[in-house]
Amino acid sequence: TAVVVHTDMERTGTFECSDPLLQRFHENVVWGMRGNFLDVPTDCPQRDERLGWTGDLQVFAPTATFLYDVDGFLADWLDDLRAEQLPDGTVPSVIPVVPGLPLPPGGAAAWGDAATVVPLELLRRYADVGRLEAQMESMRAWVDRVAERAGTDRIWSGDFQFGDWLDPSAPVDRPWQGRTDASLVATAYLARSAWLVARAASALGRSELAGRYDGLAAEVAAAFRREFLTPAGRLMSDSATAYALALAFDLVTEPGERRAVGRNLVRITREQLHTITTGFVGTPLVLPALTEIGAVDHAYRLMLQTELPSWLYAVTMGATTVWERWDSLLPDGTVNGSGMTSFNHYAFGSAAQWLHESVAGLSSGAPGMRRLVVRPRPGGGLTTAGATLLTPYGTAESSWRLEEDLLVMGVVVPPNATAEVHLPWSDEVVEVASGRHEWRGPAGAR
Numbered sequence: 001t002a003v004v005v006h007t008d009m010e011r012t013g014t015f016e017c018s019d020p021l022l023q024r025f026h027e028n029v030v031w032g033m034r035g036n037f038l039d040v041p042t043d044c045p046q047r048d049e050r051l052g053w054t055g056d057l058q059v060f061a062p063t064a065t066f067l068y069d070v071d072g073f074l075a076d077w078l079d080d081l082r083a084e085q086l087p088d089g090t091v092p093s094v095i096p097v098v099p100g101l102p103l104p105p106g107g108a109a110a111w112g113d114a115a116t117v118v119p120l121e122l123l124r125r126y127a128d129v130g131r132l133e134a135q136m137e138s139m140r141a142w143v144d145r146v147a148e149r150a151g152t153d154r155i156w157s158g159d160f161q162f163g164d165w166l167d168p169s170a171p172v173d174r175p176w177q178g179r180t181d182a183s184l185v186a187t188a189y190l191a192r193s194a195w196l197v198a199r200a201a202s203a204l205g206r207s208e209l210a211g212r213y214d215g216l217a218a219e220v221a222a223a224f225r226r227e228f229l230t231p232a233g234r235l236m237s238d239s240a241t242a243y244a245l246a247l248a249f250d251l252v253t254e255p256g257e258r259r260a261v262g263r264n265l266v267r268i269t270r271e272q273l274h275t276i277t278t279g280f281v282g283t284p285l286v287l288p289a290l291t292e293i294g295a296v297d298h299a300y301r302l303m304l305q306t307e308l309p310s311w312l313y314a315v316t317m318g319a320t321t322v323w324e325r326w327d328s329l330l331p332d333g334t335v336n337g338s339g340m341t342s343f344n345h346y347a348f349g350s351a352a353q354w355l356h357e358s359v360a361g362l363s364s365g366a367p368g369m370r371r372l373v374v375r376p377r378p379g380g381g382l383t384t385a386g387a388t389l390l391t392p393y394g395t396a397e398s399s400w401r402l403e404e405d406l407l408v409m410g411v412v413v414p415p416n417a418t419a420e421v422h423l424p425w426s427d428e429v430v431e432v433a434s435g436r437h438e439w440r441g442p443a444g445a446r
């Protein structure tokens with residue numbers, strides 16, 4: 001027998017669909033979160049680690065805030081982050097810090113950026129302006145520290161980085177050496193975090209500060225393009241993670257360049273036969289990036305792949321949580337002998353947010369979910385999909401189902417909230433107030 005132990009959290013979000021493997025994957029994400037949210041958001045609950053790695057939480061935070069009410073839990077962890085942050089702004093890669101643990105002395109991209117990502121996530125989900133105010137100086141200190149390391153050319157290079165950690169192509173004993181150049185990842189995150197600080201300053205009514213960090217973000221994005229992007233739309237690291245970063249973080253905005261970057265992301269996805277080529281950094285971004293450029297069919301094929309490496313490979317091997325490595329259990333049933341293998345790591349479970357926001361179509365349009373954006377993307381052979389979310393205003397819901405040649409779409413908007421609804425069969429956008437709404441349109445029209 002076993003007793004499940006985790007911090008007392010209210011379940012707020014659900015997802016259901018007609019594909020049993022995809023449904024099982026989502027349940028594995030939920031179980032992985034439950035096992036790891038015990039006072040501290042740990043990387044894994046079962047081996048000689050159980051530490052608050054910042055990179056794991058940074059990529060998983062949007063999924064976590066959907067599945068459970070973690071406002072207080074993450075606010076408490078951010079207090080620890082602020083207390084452990086060094087006077088020069090460096091954010092340790094593990095919070096709380098464990099004395100004697102060897103960590104990058106100057107912090108690491110995507111890990112230290114939890115300082116900027118998590119507070120904005122709490123604002124998006126809970127309208128937690130007080131927490132944003134409490135973290136503002138910490139956010140600025142981290143970005144200022146990284147900007148100093150990047151120097152006048154605005155390219156963060158020369159320091160050790162975790163990079164796109166556990167990219168499946170990385171050597172077993174060097175999981176930081178994946179396909180994507182570490183300085184590309186680091187520079188992309190500097191641009192993103194500067195932009196997030198600007199958004200935080202705007203939310204707090206500090207327009208001058210917002211302008212300063214918007215300017216920094218623009219400088220870094222320009223440096224990113226100058227250093228890593230060719231005129232033909234190829235990135236120095238010809239990898240899915242590199243292209244997903246450029247698209248998801250809006251580092252490439254000129255329409256022609258953006259189309260070229262999108263084509264290259266699709267090309268790599270197709271060349272790799274819709275198997276996974278991303279690590280901790282790229283995995284949360286690749287599905288949304290494919291969807292944003294209109295390659296929804298490729299996103300579904302990537303998500304529904306069962307060959308190794310893929311999200312559903314672990315499900316076919318009997319997984320009940322999300323694994324640390326794509327091949328923690330090898331096809332012959334033996335355990336990966338790398339010496340760093342966990343069967344409960346939630347980082348790759350960050351893909352569940354794509355299920356919530358793109359498959360079911362339920363996302364936030366304003367802090368605290370007072371305004372919803374409902375935009376489902378049916379596909380992948382699914383016949384039904386839906387999500388519910390307990391917001392501060394009540395339960396919101398988005399669902400769709402196929403009825404022969406019709407697509408039936410349902411939306412529930414809680415009291416005192418509104419929704420922007422994108423109908424899947426057309427370009428029509430409908431504004432609705434609280435209540436239950438339903439639309440019917442031709443299946444497969446787009």
